Amino acid sequence: GEDVEQSLFLSVREGDSSVINCTYTDSSSTYLYWYKQEPGAGLQLLTYIFSNMDMKQDQRLTVLLNKKDKHLSLRIADTQTGDSAIYFCAETLNQAGTALIFGKGTTLSVSS
Amino acid sequence: DAGVIQSPRHEVTEMGQEVTLRCKPISGHNSLFWYRQTMMRGLELLIYFNNNVPIDDSGMPEDRFSAKMPNASFSTLKIQPSEPRDSAVYFCASSLAGIPPGELFFGEGSRLTVL
Numbered sequence: 001g002e003d004v005e006q007s008l009f010l011s012v013r014e015g016d017s018s019v020i021n022c023t024y025t026d027s028s029s030t031y032l033y034w035y036k037q038e039p040g041a042g043l044q045l046l047t048y049i050f051s052n053m054d055m056k057q058d059q060r061l062t063v064l065l066n067k068k069d070k071h072l073s074l075r076i077a078d079t080q081t082g083d084s085a086i087y088f089c090a091e092t093l094n095q096a097g098t099a100l101i102f103g104k105g106t107t108l109s110v111s112s
Numbered sequence: 113d114a115g116v117i118q119s120p121r122h123e124v125t126e127m128g129q130e131v132t133l134r135c136k137p138i139s140g141h142n143s144l145f146w147y148r149q150t151m152m153r154g155l156e157l158l159i160y161f162n163n164n165v166p167i168d169d170s171g172m173p174e175d176r177f178s179a180k181m182p183n184a185s186f187s188t189l190k191i192q193p194s195e196p197r198d199s200a201v202y203f204c205a206s207s208l209a210g211i212p213p214g215e216l217f218f219g220e221g222s223r224l225t226v227l
Contacts, residue, residue, distance in 0.1 A: 031212045042116070042203055042218025043155075050212075088155065090214065097213035098143050099168065104154030 004089050004103035011109045018076040020106045022089030025070065030097050032065060033090040034074045037105065043088060047074070076108075084110045114138070116219035118204050124225045130192040133222045136185055137206030145205040145216060146179055146189050155203075161187065194226045 003025045012018045024032065030051050035043040049056045049063045049072070056063045062075040072089055086105040093099040117136040125131055137144050145160040159169040161181045169179070176195070181187040191198055201223050205216040 031214055033212070033214050035216075040220070042205070042220050043216070044218070045215050048212045048214070092214055093157065094168070096209065098162070098207055098209055099145065099157060099160050100214050100216060101157065102147075102155040 004091055004101055006087075006089055006103035006106045008104065009107050009109070011111065012079050014079060014081055014110055014112045016079055018074075018079045018083070018108055018110075020074045020076075020087050020089075020108065022072040022074075022103055023070055024072060024089065024091040026091050026093075026101075027067065027070060029091040031092065032072050033100065034061075034063065034072075035088040035090060035102070037086040037088065039085075043102075046087070079108075079110050081110045081112055084108055116204055116206050116217055118202075118219035118222050120222055121220065122223045122225075124227065125194055126227050127195055128193045129226075130190065131194045131198075131224060131226075133189040133202050133204075133224070135187045135189070135204030135219060137187070137204070138208075138217055139185065141206035141208045141217070142184075143207045143209065144181060144187050145207075146187070147203040147205065147218075149201045149203060149221070150199075158189070191224075194224075196226045199224055199226050 033048045034046045036046040037043045060077045064073045088105045089103045090100040146158040158171045159179045164181045179189045201221040203221045205218045
């Protein structure tokens with residue numbers, strides 16, 4: 001079945017780059033997603049990538065997709081203390097692509 | 113615009129009691145999802161509805177769990193009887209199939225503690 005794996009913790013210093021990695025199982029996912037969860041809140045869509053792309057850049061965020069290895073990464077440039085949160089990788093569960101399976105989340109801690 | 117609204121935000125109950133969690137999706141959205149978040153298991157999809165119809169409830173852990181969506185603006189998740197292992201944060205999310213189709217809008221969650 002579908003499964004999404006992520007490392008659980010990442011600690012960086014303010015100003016450094018953060019790289020969060022994820023592996024997924026469903027090669028038919030048309031889109032892959034990164035969601036962000038701040039303390040005491042629900043998840044919010046951060047960015048996504050279409051499966052026929054290798055890379056997507058959105059301001060400080062860069063998403064890299066290696067379909068052969070089923071590996072997805074999120075790079076945050078110039079990481080700020082406000083980036084401290086839990087980051088979830090997600091793949092799609094159903095053919096319509098509307099239901100998502102999430103990884104357990106990577107807790108990013110940014111120290112000043 | 114109002115986001116997804118969940119109630120209660122916090123509930124503490126005793127083992128064996130019935131628990132009802134409520135969700136109001138974003139107006140116009142046609143899909144609704146219930147997820148459960150725990151430290152051990154992460155975020156698990158329990159059930160989802162499309163146009164008020166349950167599509168996949170394979171994530172519902174046991175017969176003690178049930179979910180309904182009587183109309184487009186309301187859904188409930190019920191646990192009867194509750195057990196301590198049901199303690200978790202329960203999230204409701206809604207979406208409107210678009211680009212990307214997996215853009216889910218989450219509520220703030222209902223934190224359930226079963227003693």
